[in-house]
Amino acid sequence: MTHDLITMGRISVDIYPNDIGVDLAEVSSFGKYLGGSPANVAVAAARHGRRPAVITRTGDDPFGAFLHQELRRYGVDDQWVAPVSALQTPVTFCAIRPPEDFPLYFYGRSPSAPDWEIEAGELDTAAIADATIFWSTVTGLSRPTAREAQVAAHQARPQASLAAGQHTILDLDYRPMFWDSVEQAREQVERILPQVTVAVGNSEECAVAVGEGTPDEQADRLLAAGVRLAVVKRGAEGVMAATADERVISAPLPVETVNGLGAGDAFGGALVHGLLAGWPLEQVLDYANAAGALVASEIACSEAMPTPSAVNRMLADRGRTVPEEVTA
Numbered sequence: 282m283t284h285d286l287i288t289m290g291r292i293s294v295d296i297y298p299n300d301i302g303v304d305l306a307e308v309s310s311f312g313k314y315l316g317g318s319p320a321n322v323a324v325a326a327a328r329h330g331r332r333p334a335v336i337t338r339t340g341d342d343p344f345g346a347f348l349h350q351e352l353r354r355y356g357v358d359d360q361w362v363a364p365v366s367a368l369q370t371p372v373t374f375c376a377i378r379p380p381e382d383f384p385l386y387f388y389g390r391s392p393s394a395p396d397w398e399i400e401a402g403e404l405d406t407a408a409i410a411d412a413t414i415f416w417s418t419v420t421g422l423s424r425p426t427a428r429e430a431q432v433a434a435h436q437a438r439p440q441a442s443l444a445a446g447q448h449t450i451l452d453l454d455y456r457p458m459f460w461d462s463v464e465q466a467r468e469q470v471e472r473i474l475p476q477v478t479v480a481v482g483n484s485e486e487c488a489v490a491v492g493e494g495t496p497d498e499q500a501d502r503l504l505a506a507g508v509r510l511a512v513v514k515r516g517a518e519g520v521m522a523a524t525a526d527e528r529v530i531s532a533p534l535p536v537e538t539v540n541g542l543g544a545g546d547a548f549g550g551a552l553v554h555g556l557l558a559g560w561p562l563e564q565v566l567d568y569a570n571a572a573g574a575l576v577a578s579e580i581a582c583s584e585a586m587p588t589p590s591a592v593n594r595m596l597a598d599r600g601r602t603v604p605e606e607v608t609a
Contacts, residue, residue: 286326286333286553287412289434290421291396292317293371294344297580305376315351315583316373318454318546322416325550325586327356334358338395344370365395380538397424404430406437414553418452422469423459435476448556453482455489463489474506483514496521522566531566534574534599543582548573550586564604571595
């Protein structure tokens with residue numbers, strides 16, 4: 282089977298409070314969910330009827346078993362999810378203090394985490410090359426072993442070899458606690474950008490990759506680095522996307538924010554769906570924007586990933602174009 286999407290990188294168990302608006306010290310009960318950005322993007326794509334897989338590692342423990350169970354429940358191929366016996370499955374706690382305060386606390390990622398122990402020699406490079414879309418993240422470049430694996434994955438599908446409709450996406454998800462410096466992160470991003478066709482990030486993440494500037498300037502620099510589609514999230518001002526031939530902006534779709542942490546992953550899965558469908562860029566952005574907004578209005582991330590019917594209802598309700606349905 283050729284996968285519509287293969288993602289690679291972080292996975293964890295998300296422990297999110299059921300009590301909203303208070304510090305973790307005051308929370309009395311929690312919910313347990315699949316987490317980790319690449320895993321969430323795969324779940325989001327599955328909700329849109331796509332065939333995704335994830336390349337990652339867990340601990341050989343009950344939390345690792347839980348993540349396998351959840352991936353299968355969501356329809357994500359877990360054949361490349363293997364245990365690392367010496368390490369524990371990471372757990373991520375967050376406090377939920379809307380509208381903008383969602384501090385994260387990472388456990389089980391020091392001195393390393395299982396997904397940072399993916400080795401280049403373990404990769405099914407033929408499957409990676411055949412996948413219609415391959416998705417990786419900047420966080421996956423922050424440790425040597427996973428970094429070399431991610432570079433090998435990108436080398437398995439050089440940009441010049443991609444067929445029409447194939448995409449290689451880099452999520453510019455810079456997390457400063459995983460890096461010694463911005464300069465170190467930029468050096469690694471520059472290393473793989475020539476193989477990337479789509480780069481996605483907010484203005485701060487784009488600044489790590491290509492320097493400070495306006496969204497237009499950052500998009501121009503990403504395009505100059507070889508990317509074919511640059512997506513720059515602009516927060517309250519919406520999201521902008523640029524190619525060599527067009528530049529479009531999707532205005533924000535305001536919602537009452539409950540937990541903003543999963544919005545970017547929902548956006549990513551919907552972006553994948555729109556690219557696979559071949560929609561016009563403006564419709565792809567609006568669709569992804571709506572998916573992100575829907576998840577921001579819920580507590581959970583993976584469990585809240587919307588279906589096409591939910592996204593289309595929001596688009597119709599907000600007066601946006603509903604894309605033509607596709608059969609996955």
